[in-house]
Amino acid sequence: MxxxxxxxxxxxxxxxxxxxxxxxxxxxxxxxxxxxxxxxxxxxxxxxxLAGYSALNFGHRHPALVAAAKDQLDRVTLTSRAFDHDLLLPFARALTDLVGPLVAGEPMMLPMNTGAEAVETAIKAARKWGYEVKGVPADRATIVVADGNFHGRTTTIVSFSTDPDARTGFGPFTPGFRVVPYGDAAALEAAIDETTVAVLLEPIQGEQGVVVPPDGYWSAVRAVTTAADVLLVADEVQSGLGRTGTTLASEYFGVRPDLVTLGKALGGGILPVSAVVGRADVLGRLTAGTHGSTFGGNPLACAVGLAVVELLATGEPQRLAQVRGEQLGARLDA
Structure with a gap:
């Protein structure tokens, strides 16, 4: 072995x-x-x-997920969002039932495909909300992020990466982002002004090392963002859906973000599935024509995603992740 x-x-x-x-x-x-x-x-x-960079939180070829995919392959795999299909609303309801209590406000979800798409969606929704609700002047919105972050590799996202490999050779970069040290709530607060629409952070950073924030950091960030009327966006693409022993890693810190990005494990290791879950008054700003995806929320993705949510709703994957983590950690420490 x-x-x-x-x-x-x-x-x-x-x-x-x-x-x-x-x-x-x-x-x-x-x-x-x-x-x-x-x-x-x-x-x-x-x-x-490796677990597929946390896309395989349920292991390879989990029988319930494979069965859901096989059943759906015999029915319909893609309609685009030009039509509704019979699994889109059940998937949305199941996911908001699971994650909704862990976020602030009345929950809504928007399905996409990859984790990077979910982050891009959250950025767009935050900017739209900032202009239409908060009253930020046109094209002036800013978002505060942390150094050492990993949110994907699209051109917008690498614009606020501090990883030279991710950035070098890919400019010019998208403006509107302010980078502060991860774990420094005072620096984050100082970076917020009247143009700031969101703070985007990983609860636990997972790419340039596994970086756990200091005690009190997330509660301080939540207090700062609430006081400044700024959205708190938790990128849980890598840390969420049972990976850390809870449904969301942000649960460890007793914080409810305004938006949560999900991906990787949401597709059960079978196909790309992602989503943003959070405040309806924010995601509801993305009206017809302002955002979309040919494959986002497709029937096959919804079938697998629904089966993933059903597994997580039992709490068993989260419990086993916690137990196995403690067992492995104790043996490795020894």
């Missing part, structure tokens, strides 16, 4: 003139997978500690 983890110094597992070299994979070519295990083309088994 081999542990499957990342190592930036490991040579690429393949080289090909037809595949862009934007990844540096391990020397493992996976042929099959089940649960926590993957098997390579030579028959070697590995314990998968």
């Amino acid at each position: 081999t542990l499957l983890t990342t190592d930036a110094t490991t040579p690429a597992a393949h080289s090909s003139s037809v595949l862009a070299p934007n990844y540096h994979p391990l020397h493992v070519t996976v042929a099959s997978a089940e649960g926590s295990w993957v098997t390579d083309v030579d028959g070697r088994r590995y314990l998968d500690l």
